Amino acid sequence: KQEVTQIPAALSVPEGENLVLNCSFTDSAIYNLQWFRQDPGKGLTSLLLIQSSQREQTSGRLNASLDKSSGRSTLYIAASQPGDSATYLCAVRQGSGAGSYQLTFGKGTKLSVIP
Amino acid sequence: EAQVTQNPRYLITVTGKKLTVTCSQNMNHEYMSWYRQDPGLGLRQIYYSMNVEVTDKGDVPEGYKVSRKEKRNFPLILESPSPNQTSLYFCASRQARGVNYGYTFGSGTRLTVV
Numbered sequence: 001k002q003e004v005t006q007i008p009a010a011l012s013v014p015e016g017e018n019l020v021l022n023c024s025f026t027d028s029a030i031y032n033l034q035w036f037r038q039d040p041g042k043g044l045t046s047l048l049l050i051q052s053s054q055r056e057q058t059s060g061r062l063n064a065s066l067d068k069s070s071g072r073s074t075l076y077i078a079a080s081q082p083g084d085s086a087t088y089l090c091a092v093r094q095g096s097g098a099g100s101y102q103l104t105f106g107k108g109t110k111l112s113v114i115p
Numbered sequence: 116e117a118q119v120t121q122n123p124r125y126l127i128t129v130t131g132k133k134l135t136v137t138c139s140q141n142m143n144h145e146y147m148s149w150y151r152q153d154p155g156l157g158l159r160q161i162y163y164s165m166n167v168e169v170t171d172k173g174d175v176p177e178g179y180k181v182s183r184k185e186k187r188n189f190p191l192i193l194e195s196p197s198p199n200q201t202s203l204y205f206c207a208s209r210q211a212r213g214v215n216y217g218y219t220f221g222s223g224t225r226l227t228v229v
Contacts, residue, residue: 043222
């Protein structure tokens with residue numbers, strides 16, 4: 001069964017720093033990988049979707065990479081701002097079987113950007 | 116605006132009192148799903164639906180029911196809620212055709228069962 005791990009569980013950085021969040025998954029047979037942002041007590045906002053055939057996706061200050069063969073993805077945030085403070089979740093959709101009908105989530109990285 | 120709408124946002128109820136959490140999407144998505152989020156356990160799928168009248172169990176279906184009578188709506192029903200169903204619930208949808216569409220999530224429903 002697919003397992004998704006996010007490291008670190010929490011991260012605190014000063015404003016302006018570039019940072020990397022890590023996501024690893026055990027089964028490389030995925031359709032795609034999606035990064036979400038969750039503010040406290042709020043819903044999930046989709047940040048980036050990477051297809052299984054892609055290596056990276058970019059949106060503004062965010063860049064997500066995917067190395068499917070090694071089961072890894074990273075989310076790079078450039079020039080961090082206090083407004084980036086949130087929990088970031090990584091989720092994979094399996095390529096086949098029951099897992100293709102759901103997302104398997106990591107437990108998230110809680111990011112705090114200190115002004 | 117393309118969105119998934121859940122209601123209510125917050126709900127406090129008593130053990131055993133039937134309740135329904137509604138979910139509606141305006142994107143004509145075939146696929147809809149319910150997740151619950153608990154501290155330390157992350158998000159886990161409860162039920163999903165591939166299309167109208169087609170539903171199936173996720174990882175944690177016990178104590179829940181769903182129905183899909185219309186494409187846009189996918190309500191979650193708790194026939195006899197218990198305190199262990201206190202959680203944050205999310206509804207999600209996506210296109211079913213084409214494997215590379217991402218998911219859109221609702222804003223969540225925080226349920227407390229006392």
